[in-house]
Amino acid sequence: MDPYVLKTLNAERLARRAAAVVTDLGDGRDRIVREGDLVAGELGDAIAKSFRTGQSTTIQAEGRSFFINVHLPQPRLIVIGAVHISQALAPMAKIAGFPVEIIDPRTAFATPERFPDLPLAAEWPEDVLRRNPLDSYTALAALTHDPKIDDFPLKAALEAGCFYVGALGSRKTHAKRVERLTELGATEQQIARIDAPIGIDIGASSPAEIAVAVLAQIIQSYRSRGVVAKAGVAA
Amino acid sequence: MTQAIYLDAERDPLLIAEGWMKEGRSCAIATVVETWGSAPRPVGSHLVIDANGNFQGSVSGGCVEGAVVSEAGEVIADGNPRMLEFGVADETAWRVGLSCGGRIRVYVERLG
Structure with a gap:
Protein backbone atom coordinates (compact mmCIF):
# COMPACT_ATOMS: atom_id res chain seq x y z
CA MET A 1 0.00 0.00 0.00
CA ASP A 2 1.16 3.46 -0.87
CA PRO A 3 1.94 5.39 2.36
CA TYR A 4 0.11 8.42 0.93
CA VAL A 5 -2.99 6.27 0.40
CA LEU A 6 -2.88 5.05 4.01
CA LYS A 7 -2.41 8.58 5.40
CA THR A 8 -5.21 9.99 3.26
CA LEU A 9 -7.52 7.10 4.13
CA ASN A 10 -6.97 7.53 7.86
CA ALA A 11 -7.52 11.30 7.61
CA GLU A 12 -10.83 10.71 5.82
CA ARG A 13 -11.93 8.11 8.36
CA LEU A 14 -11.07 10.38 11.28
CA ALA A 15 -13.07 13.18 9.68
CA ARG A 16 -16.09 10.84 9.25
CA ARG A 17 -15.97 10.95 5.44
CA ALA A 18 -16.50 7.89 3.25
CA ALA A 19 -13.48 6.68 1.24
CA ALA A 20 -12.43 3.57 -0.65
CA VAL A 21 -9.03 2.08 -1.42
CA VAL A 22 -8.99 0.51 -4.88
CA THR A 23 -6.16 -1.97 -5.40
CA ASP A 24 -5.19 -3.52 -8.73
CA LEU A 25 -4.54 -7.09 -7.59
CA GLY A 26 -2.38 -7.70 -10.68
CA ASP A 27 0.32 -5.11 -10.03
CA GLY A 28 -0.48 -4.03 -6.47
CA ARG A 29 -1.00 -0.37 -7.35
CA ASP A 30 -3.61 1.37 -5.26
CA ARG A 31 -5.42 4.65 -5.06
CA ILE A 32 -7.94 6.39 -2.86
CA VAL A 33 -11.43 7.29 -4.08
CA ARG A 34 -13.69 9.59 -2.08
CA GLU A 35 -17.46 9.30 -2.14
CA GLY A 36 -18.71 11.42 -5.03
CA ASP A 37 -15.44 11.25 -7.03
CA LEU A 38 -16.17 10.33 -10.63
CA VAL A 39 -14.68 7.01 -11.78
CA ALA A 40 -15.67 5.87 -15.26
CA GLY A 41 -16.81 2.48 -16.52
CA GLU A 42 -17.45 -0.86 -14.82
CA LEU A 43 -14.98 -0.06 -12.07
CA GLY A 44 -16.78 3.21 -11.32
CA ASP A 45 -20.14 1.43 -11.14
CA ALA A 46 -18.71 -1.14 -8.73
CA ILE A 47 -17.17 1.58 -6.53
CA ALA A 48 -20.49 3.46 -6.43
CA LYS A 49 -22.25 0.25 -5.41
CA SER A 50 -19.74 -0.34 -2.62
CA PHE A 51 -20.31 3.18 -1.28
CA ARG A 52 -24.06 2.57 -1.32
CA THR A 53 -24.02 -0.86 0.32
CA GLY A 54 -20.94 -0.52 2.49
CA GLN A 55 -19.71 -3.87 1.10
CA SER A 56 -16.08 -4.28 0.10
CA THR A 57 -15.57 -6.57 -2.87
CA THR A 58 -13.24 -8.10 -5.46
CA ILE A 59 -14.36 -7.44 -9.03
CA GLN A 60 -13.21 -8.01 -12.60
CA ALA A 61 -13.25 -4.88 -14.73
CA GLU A 62 -11.45 -3.89 -17.91
CA GLY A 63 -9.84 -7.33 -17.94
CA ARG A 64 -8.21 -6.80 -14.55
CA SER A 65 -8.93 -7.84 -11.00
CA PHE A 66 -9.56 -5.05 -8.48
CA PHE A 67 -10.22 -5.05 -4.76
CA ILE A 68 -12.47 -2.24 -3.53
CA ASN A 69 -12.18 -1.71 0.22
CA VAL A 70 -14.83 0.77 1.27
CA HIS A 71 -14.71 2.58 4.60
CA LEU A 72 -17.96 4.24 5.65
CA PRO A 73 -18.29 6.28 8.82
CA GLN A 74 -20.43 4.71 11.52
CA PRO A 75 -23.93 6.10 10.90
CA MET B 1 -16.06 14.45 22.21
CA THR B 2 -13.13 13.86 19.88
CA GLN B 3 -13.37 13.98 16.11
CA ALA B 4 -12.76 10.27 15.87
CA ILE B 5 -16.22 9.34 17.06
CA TYR B 6 -16.45 5.55 17.11
CA LEU B 7 -12.90 4.93 15.79
CA ASP B 8 -10.82 3.12 18.36
CA ALA B 9 -7.27 4.42 17.85
CA GLU B 10 -5.86 1.86 20.30
CA ARG B 11 -7.04 -1.10 18.24
CA ASP B 12 -7.59 0.21 14.73
CA PRO B 13 -5.10 -1.63 12.50
CA LEU B 14 -4.81 1.12 9.88
CA LEU B 15 -4.19 3.85 12.46
CA ILE B 16 -1.61 1.59 14.13
CA ALA B 17 0.12 0.93 10.77
CA GLU B 18 0.37 4.67 10.15
CA GLY B 19 1.89 5.09 13.61
CA TRP B 20 4.46 2.36 12.87
CA MET B 21 5.30 4.01 9.56
CA LYS B 22 5.94 7.34 11.31
CA GLU B 23 8.29 5.55 13.72
CA GLY B 24 10.19 4.25 10.71
CA ARG B 25 9.17 0.62 11.21
CA SER B 26 8.69 -1.54 8.09
CA CYS B 27 5.34 -3.20 7.95
CA ALA B 28 2.90 -5.20 5.87
CA ILE B 29 -0.85 -4.98 5.57
CA ALA B 30 -2.94 -8.12 5.10
CA THR B 31 -6.51 -7.77 3.87
CA VAL B 32 -9.35 -10.27 3.49
CA VAL B 33 -10.32 -9.80 -0.17
CA GLU B 34 -12.75 -12.71 -0.66
CA THR B 35 -14.67 -15.13 1.51
CA TRP B 36 -16.72 -18.25 0.75
CA GLY B 37 -19.02 -19.99 3.19
CA SER B 38 -18.82 -19.11 6.83
CA ALA B 39 -15.78 -16.91 7.37
CA PRO B 40 -15.04 -15.34 10.73
CA ARG B 41 -14.01 -11.89 9.51
CA PRO B 42 -15.69 -9.95 6.69
CA VAL B 43 -14.12 -8.86 3.41
CA GLY B 44 -12.01 -5.75 4.02
CA SER B 45 -10.72 -6.82 7.47
CA HIS B 46 -7.07 -6.00 8.14
CA LEU B 47 -4.14 -7.50 9.96
CA VAL B 48 -1.02 -5.33 10.14
CA ILE B 49 2.39 -6.83 10.82
CA ASP B 50 5.81 -5.29 11.49
CA ALA B 51 9.22 -6.71 10.59
CA ASN B 52 9.59 -8.25 14.07
CA GLY B 53 6.33 -10.17 13.78
CA ASN B 54 4.28 -7.84 16.01
CA PHE B 55 0.73 -7.72 14.72
CA GLN B 56 -2.61 -5.99 15.29
CA GLY B 57 -6.08 -6.65 13.91
CA SER B 58 -7.32 -9.93 12.43
CA VAL B 59 -8.21 -11.69 9.20
CA SER B 60 -9.78 -14.75 10.88
CA GLY B 61 -10.73 -15.82 14.35
CA GLY B 62 -7.08 -16.53 15.07
CA CYS B 63 -6.92 -19.65 12.85
CA VAL B 64 -4.58 -18.39 10.13
CA GLU B 65 -2.93 -15.32 11.63
CA GLY B 66 0.28 -17.24 12.36
CA ALA B 67 0.71 -18.20 8.70
CA VAL B 68 -0.09 -14.69 7.52
CA VAL B 69 2.44 -13.19 9.93
CA SER B 70 5.24 -15.47 8.70
CA GLU B 71 4.38 -14.77 5.06
CA ALA B 72 4.32 -11.05 5.85
CA GLY B 73 7.97 -11.26 6.92
CA GLU B 74 8.89 -12.27 3.36
CA VAL B 75 6.64 -9.62 1.84
CA ILE B 76 8.39 -6.96 3.94
CA ALA B 77 11.78 -8.35 2.86
CA ASP B 78 11.19 -8.55 -0.92
CA GLY B 79 8.34 -6.05 -1.41
CA ASN B 80 6.29 -8.38 -3.60
CA PRO B 81 2.61 -8.68 -2.67
CA ARG B 82 1.17 -12.18 -2.27
CA MET B 83 -2.30 -13.70 -2.39
CA LEU B 84 -2.85 -16.38 0.24
CA GLU B 85 -5.77 -18.76 0.31
CA PHE B 86 -6.97 -20.64 3.37
CA GLY B 87 -9.67 -23.27 3.57
CA VAL B 88 -10.60 -26.34 5.51
CA ALA B 89 -7.30 -27.75 6.75
CA ASP B 90 -7.39 -31.09 4.91
CA GLU B 91 -8.26 -29.66 1.55
CA THR B 92 -5.44 -27.21 1.14
CA ALA B 93 -1.72 -27.19 0.92
CA TRP B 94 -1.63 -25.03 4.03
CA ARG B 95 -0.85 -26.46 7.42
CA VAL B 96 -3.41 -24.18 8.95
CA GLY B 97 -7.08 -23.94 8.07
CA LEU B 98 -10.39 -22.54 9.12
CA SER B 99 -12.20 -24.92 11.43
CA CYS B 100 -15.48 -23.21 10.57
CA GLY B 101 -15.34 -24.74 7.07
CA GLY B 102 -15.12 -21.45 5.22
CA ARG B 103 -12.50 -20.29 2.76
CA ILE B 104 -10.78 -16.93 2.59
CA ARG B 105 -8.32 -15.16 0.32
CA VAL B 106 -5.90 -12.77 2.00
CA TYR B 107 -3.84 -10.18 0.12
CA VAL B 108 -0.57 -9.31 1.82
CA GLU B 109 1.35 -6.22 0.72
CA ARG B 110 4.17 -4.09 2.04
CA LEU B 111 3.40 -0.58 3.22
CA GLY B 112 5.54 1.65 1.02
Whole structure:
Protein backbone atom coordinates (compact mmCIF):
# COMPACT_ATOMS: atom_id res chain seq x y z
CA MET A 1 0.00 0.00 0.00
CA ASP A 2 1.16 3.46 -0.87
CA PRO A 3 1.94 5.39 2.36
CA TYR A 4 0.11 8.42 0.93
CA VAL A 5 -2.99 6.27 0.40
CA LEU A 6 -2.88 5.05 4.01
CA LYS A 7 -2.41 8.58 5.40
CA THR A 8 -5.21 9.99 3.26
CA LEU A 9 -7.52 7.10 4.13
CA ASN A 10 -6.97 7.53 7.86
CA ALA A 11 -7.52 11.30 7.61
CA GLU A 12 -10.83 10.71 5.82
CA ARG A 13 -11.93 8.11 8.36
CA LEU A 14 -11.07 10.38 11.28
CA ALA A 15 -13.07 13.18 9.68
CA ARG A 16 -16.09 10.84 9.25
CA ARG A 17 -15.97 10.95 5.44
CA ALA A 18 -16.50 7.89 3.25
CA ALA A 19 -13.48 6.68 1.24
CA ALA A 20 -12.43 3.57 -0.65
CA VAL A 21 -9.03 2.08 -1.42
CA VAL A 22 -8.99 0.51 -4.88
CA THR A 23 -6.16 -1.97 -5.40
CA ASP A 24 -5.19 -3.52 -8.73
CA LEU A 25 -4.54 -7.09 -7.59
CA GLY A 26 -2.38 -7.70 -10.68
CA ASP A 27 0.32 -5.11 -10.03
CA GLY A 28 -0.48 -4.03 -6.47
CA ARG A 29 -1.00 -0.37 -7.35
CA ASP A 30 -3.61 1.37 -5.26
CA ARG A 31 -5.42 4.65 -5.06
CA ILE A 32 -7.94 6.39 -2.86
CA VAL A 33 -11.43 7.29 -4.08
CA ARG A 34 -13.69 9.59 -2.08
CA GLU A 35 -17.46 9.30 -2.14
CA GLY A 36 -18.71 11.42 -5.03
CA ASP A 37 -15.44 11.25 -7.03
CA LEU A 38 -16.17 10.33 -10.63
CA VAL A 39 -14.68 7.01 -11.78
CA ALA A 40 -15.67 5.87 -15.26
CA GLY A 41 -16.81 2.48 -16.52
CA GLU A 42 -17.45 -0.86 -14.82
CA LEU A 43 -14.98 -0.06 -12.07
CA GLY A 44 -16.78 3.21 -11.32
CA ASP A 45 -20.14 1.43 -11.14
CA ALA A 46 -18.71 -1.14 -8.73
CA ILE A 47 -17.17 1.58 -6.53
CA ALA A 48 -20.49 3.46 -6.43
CA LYS A 49 -22.25 0.25 -5.41
CA SER A 50 -19.74 -0.34 -2.62
CA PHE A 51 -20.31 3.18 -1.28
CA ARG A 52 -24.06 2.57 -1.32
CA THR A 53 -24.02 -0.86 0.32
CA GLY A 54 -20.94 -0.52 2.49
CA GLN A 55 -19.71 -3.87 1.10
CA SER A 56 -16.08 -4.28 0.10
CA THR A 57 -15.57 -6.57 -2.87
CA THR A 58 -13.24 -8.10 -5.46
CA ILE A 59 -14.36 -7.44 -9.03
CA GLN A 60 -13.21 -8.01 -12.60
CA ALA A 61 -13.25 -4.88 -14.73
CA GLU A 62 -11.45 -3.89 -17.91
CA GLY A 63 -9.84 -7.33 -17.94
CA ARG A 64 -8.21 -6.80 -14.55
CA SER A 65 -8.93 -7.84 -11.00
CA PHE A 66 -9.56 -5.05 -8.48
CA PHE A 67 -10.22 -5.05 -4.76
CA ILE A 68 -12.47 -2.24 -3.53
CA ASN A 69 -12.18 -1.71 0.22
CA VAL A 70 -14.83 0.77 1.27
CA HIS A 71 -14.71 2.58 4.60
CA LEU A 72 -17.96 4.24 5.65
CA PRO A 73 -18.29 6.28 8.82
CA GLN A 74 -20.43 4.71 11.52
CA PRO A 75 -23.93 6.10 10.90
CA ARG A 76 -25.42 7.74 13.99
CA LEU A 77 -28.61 9.40 15.17
CA ILE A 78 -28.95 12.74 16.91
CA VAL A 79 -32.31 13.18 18.61
CA ILE A 80 -33.46 16.68 19.49
CA GLY A 81 -35.83 16.35 22.43
CA ALA A 82 -35.61 14.12 25.48
CA VAL A 83 -39.28 13.27 25.11
CA HIS A 84 -41.38 10.12 25.48
CA ILE A 85 -40.83 9.03 21.83
CA SER A 86 -37.06 9.45 22.30
CA GLN A 87 -37.13 7.08 25.28
CA ALA A 88 -38.36 4.33 22.93
CA LEU A 89 -36.42 5.43 19.84
CA ALA A 90 -32.99 5.62 21.47
CA PRO A 91 -32.63 1.98 22.61
CA MET A 92 -34.19 0.66 19.40
CA ALA A 93 -31.89 2.73 17.18
CA LYS A 94 -28.89 1.59 19.19
CA ILE A 95 -29.85 -2.07 18.61
CA ALA A 96 -30.31 -1.37 14.89
CA GLY A 97 -26.70 -0.11 14.69
CA PHE A 98 -27.11 3.64 15.06
CA PRO A 99 -25.39 5.06 18.14
CA VAL A 100 -27.64 7.77 19.57
CA GLU A 101 -27.12 11.12 21.25
CA ILE A 102 -29.99 13.04 22.85
CA ILE A 103 -29.98 16.83 23.03
CA ASP A 104 -32.53 18.86 24.99
CA PRO A 105 -31.85 22.08 26.89
CA ARG A 106 -34.79 21.42 29.22
CA THR A 107 -33.08 19.89 32.23
CA ALA A 108 -36.33 18.39 33.52
CA PHE A 109 -36.51 16.25 30.37
CA ALA A 110 -32.84 15.44 29.78
CA THR A 111 -32.13 13.37 32.89
CA PRO A 112 -30.05 10.19 33.16
CA GLU A 113 -32.99 8.55 34.98
CA ARG A 114 -35.13 8.91 31.86
CA PHE A 115 -32.25 7.99 29.49
CA PRO A 116 -29.95 5.51 31.21
CA ASP A 117 -26.65 4.64 29.48
CA LEU A 118 -27.09 7.18 26.68
CA PRO A 119 -25.03 10.22 25.73
CA LEU A 120 -27.28 13.03 26.86
CA ALA A 121 -26.68 16.78 26.54
CA ALA A 122 -28.91 19.08 28.63
CA GLU A 123 -27.82 22.03 26.49
CA TRP A 124 -28.97 24.06 23.53
CA PRO A 125 -28.44 22.24 20.20
CA GLU A 126 -26.46 25.28 18.95
CA ASP A 127 -23.80 24.66 21.60
CA VAL A 128 -23.62 20.87 21.19
CA LEU A 129 -23.49 20.96 17.39
CA ARG A 130 -20.71 23.52 17.41
CA ARG A 131 -18.54 21.01 19.29
CA ASN A 132 -19.83 17.93 17.51
CA PRO A 133 -20.88 18.94 13.99
CA LEU A 134 -23.41 17.08 11.90
CA ASP A 135 -22.36 15.25 8.71
CA SER A 136 -23.84 13.19 5.90
CA TYR A 137 -23.60 9.96 7.95
CA THR A 138 -25.74 11.44 10.70
CA ALA A 139 -29.53 11.22 10.98
CA LEU A 140 -31.34 13.98 12.84
CA ALA A 141 -34.80 13.63 14.33
CA ALA A 142 -36.31 16.79 15.83
CA LEU A 143 -38.97 15.71 18.30
CA THR A 144 -39.73 18.66 20.59
CA HIS A 145 -42.00 20.59 18.16
CA ASP A 146 -40.75 23.69 19.95
CA PRO A 147 -39.35 26.06 17.29
CA LYS A 148 -36.86 27.51 19.76
CA ILE A 149 -35.25 24.10 20.15
CA ASP A 150 -35.93 22.34 16.81
CA ASP A 151 -35.39 24.99 14.14
CA PHE A 152 -31.65 25.55 14.49
CA PRO A 153 -30.66 21.86 14.34
CA LEU A 154 -33.08 21.24 11.44
CA LYS A 155 -31.45 23.98 9.40
CA ALA A 156 -27.98 22.73 10.39
CA ALA A 157 -28.93 19.17 9.35
CA LEU A 158 -30.07 20.35 5.92
CA GLU A 159 -26.84 22.30 5.43
CA ALA A 160 -24.67 19.36 6.56
CA GLY A 161 -26.48 16.96 4.18
CA CYS A 162 -27.59 14.60 6.95
CA PHE A 163 -28.83 11.39 5.32
CA TYR A 164 -32.06 11.71 7.29
CA VAL A 165 -33.85 14.79 8.60
CA GLY A 166 -37.18 14.21 10.30
CA ALA A 167 -39.39 16.57 12.28
CA LEU A 168 -42.32 15.77 14.52
CA GLY A 169 -45.51 17.71 14.05
CA SER A 170 -48.75 17.82 12.10
CA ARG A 171 -48.99 19.12 8.54
CA LYS A 172 -50.17 22.44 9.98
CA THR A 173 -47.21 22.62 12.38
CA HIS A 174 -44.88 21.74 9.53
CA ALA A 175 -46.34 24.41 7.23
CA LYS A 176 -45.44 27.05 9.85
CA ARG A 177 -42.01 25.44 10.23
CA VAL A 178 -41.45 25.70 6.47
CA GLU A 179 -42.17 29.44 6.66
CA ARG A 180 -39.71 29.91 9.53
CA LEU A 181 -36.95 27.86 7.84
CA THR A 182 -37.46 29.82 4.63
CA GLU A 183 -36.99 33.04 6.59
CA LEU A 184 -33.80 31.56 8.05
CA GLY A 185 -32.54 31.11 4.49
CA ALA A 186 -33.18 27.41 3.79
CA THR A 187 -33.97 26.69 0.13
CA GLU A 188 -37.14 24.98 -1.06
CA GLN A 189 -35.06 22.01 -2.20
CA GLN A 190 -33.45 21.69 1.25
CA ILE A 191 -36.77 21.95 3.06
CA ALA A 192 -38.26 19.24 0.82
CA ARG A 193 -35.74 16.82 2.36
CA ILE A 194 -37.44 17.01 5.76
CA ASP A 195 -39.63 14.03 6.55
CA ALA A 196 -42.70 15.59 8.16
CA PRO A 197 -45.03 14.41 9.51
CA ILE A 198 -42.29 12.12 10.80
CA GLY A 199 -42.05 8.35 10.26
CA ILE A 200 -43.27 5.90 7.63
CA ASP A 201 -47.03 5.42 7.54
CA ILE A 202 -47.84 2.37 9.66
CA GLY A 203 -50.70 4.01 11.50
CA ALA A 204 -48.45 4.51 14.54
CA SER A 205 -50.24 5.90 17.58
CA SER A 206 -48.31 5.38 20.85
CA PRO A 207 -44.88 6.93 21.43
CA ALA A 208 -43.20 3.52 20.97
CA GLU A 209 -45.06 2.91 17.71
CA ILE A 210 -44.05 6.32 16.41
CA ALA A 211 -40.46 5.43 17.34
CA VAL A 212 -40.73 2.27 15.19
CA ALA A 213 -42.04 4.36 12.27
CA VAL A 214 -39.17 6.86 12.66
CA LEU A 215 -36.50 4.16 12.91
CA ALA A 216 -37.89 2.43 9.80
CA GLN A 217 -37.67 5.73 7.93
CA ILE A 218 -34.08 6.28 9.09
CA ILE A 219 -33.09 2.80 7.86
CA GLN A 220 -34.87 3.39 4.55
CA SER A 221 -33.02 6.68 4.06
CA TYR A 222 -29.69 5.13 4.97
CA ARG A 223 -30.07 2.18 2.61
CA SER A 224 -31.19 4.33 -0.32
CA ARG A 225 -28.41 6.93 0.01
CA GLY A 226 -27.33 8.14 -3.42
CA VAL A 227 -29.98 6.11 -5.25
CA VAL A 228 -32.58 8.87 -5.25
CA ALA A 229 -30.05 11.53 -6.22
CA LYS A 230 -28.83 9.42 -9.14
CA ALA A 231 -32.40 8.78 -10.35
CA GLY A 232 -32.90 12.56 -10.32
CA VAL A 233 -29.85 13.12 -12.52
CA ALA A 234 -30.93 10.45 -15.03
CA ALA A 235 -34.48 11.84 -15.36
CA MET B 1 -16.06 14.45 22.21
CA THR B 2 -13.13 13.86 19.88
CA GLN B 3 -13.37 13.98 16.11
CA ALA B 4 -12.76 10.27 15.87
CA ILE B 5 -16.22 9.34 17.06
CA TYR B 6 -16.45 5.55 17.11
CA LEU B 7 -12.90 4.93 15.79
CA ASP B 8 -10.82 3.12 18.36
CA ALA B 9 -7.27 4.42 17.85
CA GLU B 10 -5.86 1.86 20.30
CA ARG B 11 -7.04 -1.10 18.24
CA ASP B 12 -7.59 0.21 14.73
CA PRO B 13 -5.10 -1.63 12.50
CA LEU B 14 -4.81 1.12 9.88
CA LEU B 15 -4.19 3.85 12.46
CA ILE B 16 -1.61 1.59 14.13
CA ALA B 17 0.12 0.93 10.77
CA GLU B 18 0.37 4.67 10.15
CA GLY B 19 1.89 5.09 13.61
CA TRP B 20 4.46 2.36 12.87
CA MET B 21 5.30 4.01 9.56
CA LYS B 22 5.94 7.34 11.31
CA GLU B 23 8.29 5.55 13.72
CA GLY B 24 10.19 4.25 10.71
CA ARG B 25 9.17 0.62 11.21
CA SER B 26 8.69 -1.54 8.09
CA CYS B 27 5.34 -3.20 7.95
CA ALA B 28 2.90 -5.20 5.87
CA ILE B 29 -0.85 -4.98 5.57
CA ALA B 30 -2.94 -8.12 5.10
CA THR B 31 -6.51 -7.77 3.87
CA VAL B 32 -9.35 -10.27 3.49
CA VAL B 33 -10.32 -9.80 -0.17
CA GLU B 34 -12.75 -12.71 -0.66
CA THR B 35 -14.67 -15.13 1.51
CA TRP B 36 -16.72 -18.25 0.75
CA GLY B 37 -19.02 -19.99 3.19
CA SER B 38 -18.82 -19.11 6.83
CA ALA B 39 -15.78 -16.91 7.37
CA PRO B 40 -15.04 -15.34 10.73
CA ARG B 41 -14.01 -11.89 9.51
CA PRO B 42 -15.69 -9.95 6.69
CA VAL B 43 -14.12 -8.86 3.41
CA GLY B 44 -12.01 -5.75 4.02
CA SER B 45 -10.72 -6.82 7.47
CA HIS B 46 -7.07 -6.00 8.14
CA LEU B 47 -4.14 -7.50 9.96
CA VAL B 48 -1.02 -5.33 10.14
CA ILE B 49 2.39 -6.83 10.82
CA ASP B 50 5.81 -5.29 11.49
CA ALA B 51 9.22 -6.71 10.59
CA ASN B 52 9.59 -8.25 14.07
CA GLY B 53 6.33 -10.17 13.78
CA ASN B 54 4.28 -7.84 16.01
CA PHE B 55 0.73 -7.72 14.72
CA GLN B 56 -2.61 -5.99 15.29
CA GLY B 57 -6.08 -6.65 13.91
CA SER B 58 -7.32 -9.93 12.43
CA VAL B 59 -8.21 -11.69 9.20
CA SER B 60 -9.78 -14.75 10.88
CA GLY B 61 -10.73 -15.82 14.35
CA GLY B 62 -7.08 -16.53 15.07
CA CYS B 63 -6.92 -19.65 12.85
CA VAL B 64 -4.58 -18.39 10.13
CA GLU B 65 -2.93 -15.32 11.63
CA GLY B 66 0.28 -17.24 12.36
CA ALA B 67 0.71 -18.20 8.70
CA VAL B 68 -0.09 -14.69 7.52
CA VAL B 69 2.44 -13.19 9.93
CA SER B 70 5.24 -15.47 8.70
CA GLU B 71 4.38 -14.77 5.06
CA ALA B 72 4.32 -11.05 5.85
CA GLY B 73 7.97 -11.26 6.92
CA GLU B 74 8.89 -12.27 3.36
CA VAL B 75 6.64 -9.62 1.84
CA ILE B 76 8.39 -6.96 3.94
CA ALA B 77 11.78 -8.35 2.86
CA ASP B 78 11.19 -8.55 -0.92
CA GLY B 79 8.34 -6.05 -1.41
CA ASN B 80 6.29 -8.38 -3.60
CA PRO B 81 2.61 -8.68 -2.67
CA ARG B 82 1.17 -12.18 -2.27
CA MET B 83 -2.30 -13.70 -2.39
CA LEU B 84 -2.85 -16.38 0.24
CA GLU B 85 -5.77 -18.76 0.31
CA PHE B 86 -6.97 -20.64 3.37
CA GLY B 87 -9.67 -23.27 3.57
CA VAL B 88 -10.60 -26.34 5.51
CA ALA B 89 -7.30 -27.75 6.75
CA ASP B 90 -7.39 -31.09 4.91
CA GLU B 91 -8.26 -29.66 1.55
CA THR B 92 -5.44 -27.21 1.14
CA ALA B 93 -1.72 -27.19 0.92
CA TRP B 94 -1.63 -25.03 4.03
CA ARG B 95 -0.85 -26.46 7.42
CA VAL B 96 -3.41 -24.18 8.95
CA GLY B 97 -7.08 -23.94 8.07
CA LEU B 98 -10.39 -22.54 9.12
CA SER B 99 -12.20 -24.92 11.43
CA CYS B 100 -15.48 -23.21 10.57
CA GLY B 101 -15.34 -24.74 7.07
CA GLY B 102 -15.12 -21.45 5.22
CA ARG B 103 -12.50 -20.29 2.76
CA ILE B 104 -10.78 -16.93 2.59
CA ARG B 105 -8.32 -15.16 0.32
CA VAL B 106 -5.90 -12.77 2.00
CA TYR B 107 -3.84 -10.18 0.12
CA VAL B 108 -0.57 -9.31 1.82
CA GLU B 109 1.35 -6.22 0.72
CA ARG B 110 4.17 -4.09 2.04
CA LEU B 111 3.40 -0.58 3.22
CA GLY B 112 5.54 1.65 1.02
